[in-house]
Amino acid sequence: MGSDENIQLIRVSLIVTAPHPELRAICQRLLANVKRGLPDQTGDVLRVPARAYSDPAQWQREIEHIYLKVPLLVALSCDIPKAGDFMTMNIVGRPILIVRGDDGRARVLLNVCRHRGTLVATDECGSARVFVCPYHAWTYDRTGRLAGIPDRNSFGEPEVEGLIELPSVERAGAIFATISGDSVLNIEPWLGGMLPSLEALRLDALYPYRKTTTLKSPNWKIAADGYLDGYHIGFLHRDSIGKKSINNRNTYDCFGPHVRIGFANRRIHESETTLEADWSLVDYMSLVHYVFPNISMSGGHGEALQLSRLFPGESVDQSITVQHQYFRWPIEGEKTEAAESRRLTYEQVVRDEDYATTFGISAALSAMDNSPVIFGRNEPGNQNLHRHVARLTGCNLY
Ligand code: FES
Ligand SMILES: [Fe+2]
Structure with a gap:
């Protein structure tokens, strides 16, 4: 031993x-x-x-x-312990990407490319340096920020910053999120x-x-x-x-x-x-x-x-x-x-x-x-x- x-x-x-x-x-x-x-x-x-x-x-x-x-428990902190660790899931038709950034923060993002809506991450879980959309290779970093567009000169200005982030919070070793972005996430009164x-x-x-x-x-x-x-x-x-x-x-x-x-x-x-x-x-x-x-x-x-x-x-x-x-x-x-x-x-x-x-x-x-x-x-x-x-x-x- x-x-x-x-x-x-x-x-x-x-x-x-x-x-x-x-x-x-x-x-x-x-x-x-x-x-x-x-x-x-x-x-x-x-x-x-x-x-x-x-x-x-x-x-x-x-x-x-x-x-x-309502706030949903979408993952445990230990599911994505390190920067770049991620999970994907579909909750009532919404594709979700949960990823830990280099700043240590867990973010809950819509797993939908801002170009034309392709799923950006396709594996159920893993670790990624960046997320590259399979369709035209737009690239997002571990915070969901749009980090690269191939042939950008030919495209023009997309006027988007990155994947859509949903309200989320990490408490008690769990990650909670509200799936429609217009909801407010107030976890303490919710968990009581x-x-x-x-x-x-x-x-x-x-x-x-x-x-x-x-x-x-x-x-x-x-x-x-x-x-x-x-x-x-x-x-x-x-x-x-x-x-x-x-x-x-x-x-x-x-x-x-x-x-x-x-x-x-x-x-x-x-x-x-x-x-x-x-x-x-x-x-x-x-x-x-x-x-x-x-x-x-x-x-x-x-x-x-x-x-x-x-x-x-x-x-x-x-x-x-x-x-x-x-x-x-x-x-x-x-x-x-x-x-x-x-x-x-x-x-x-x-x-x-x-x-x-x-x-x-x-x-x-x-x-x-x-x-x-x-x-x-x-x-x-x-x-x-x-x-x-x-x-x-x-x-x-x-
Ligand atoms: S749909 Fe994602 S890069 Fe085009
Ligand atoms: Fe049972």
Whole structure:
């Protein structure tokens, strides 16, 4: 074992054994829920008409008033740690380029050439000295500034400075942006009380596994319901990721539209006979941070974190899910096998268990006519999602 690896192990053990005090408090709440036999609950059940998931006009309002308006978490800082590192993606039809400049600032740019609209960067991620448009080779630097036009004398004066920059900010190890340039990005009020919880995840101290998983998923809210639901783990996932959990004893903390969900593991009982300073929280509990509207981060206080992004697709009944795996150490050499195994596990669970079920829901919606789907008092995360979607879209279906 080389010295670098020793340092890495020390770092990891610090992360595992010195958790944020707030995490210990969540563990205590989970144990209390296990003992009383109930999860955190909300005041009443919520009925959501099935049409809220299938109505094209409502879906269009969600694109316009949510995806194009609110700050979205578009990347983690560790996705583009160095100058020139970049990622591309398409969010509700807008091609986006996220790149770190030589000044260290992460910028979120429209990935659209100012000449005639070609995609400038075509790879999903990478590192670039400059970005050269494939059509006529206009060149943009790592800040998006237009740095070169071939045969400039023949062209005339384009009167553009560079790629269009979208409002963005980097906080708590994550990069947020608003996708329509006319929106204001005010991140602290938007994240509300979730910011300290995101900071505790130390997202900037993670390393991405560059191989991602892309899955077809149904309407984005049907898929999102699964990420906010602590009630199904022991049933739908009883033979996979649910084996270690105690079902339906979750904590739920809502921060505006965002939700943090705590999951009690079977080993949580060990905390009763262990000094608090020696608690192994990664064994006792799991956490999910749902960053509205489309990001679910599972884990993070231990050695790994899975980030799932939901992108609405081309119609109301479609979305695309992209899963990313992050670790507390760089993924290279012998670490690759474990990273790949984790990627495949989550791909399989979500595709064969969650999405197999949610595609069934999607197909059945039309048969429900006017009858609602029902969210129980034990499903406050889902209720929070639908209340905020209704508020932001002025939806009269709820
Ligand atoms: S479209 Fe990009 S250089 Fe012409
Ligand atoms: Fe699930």
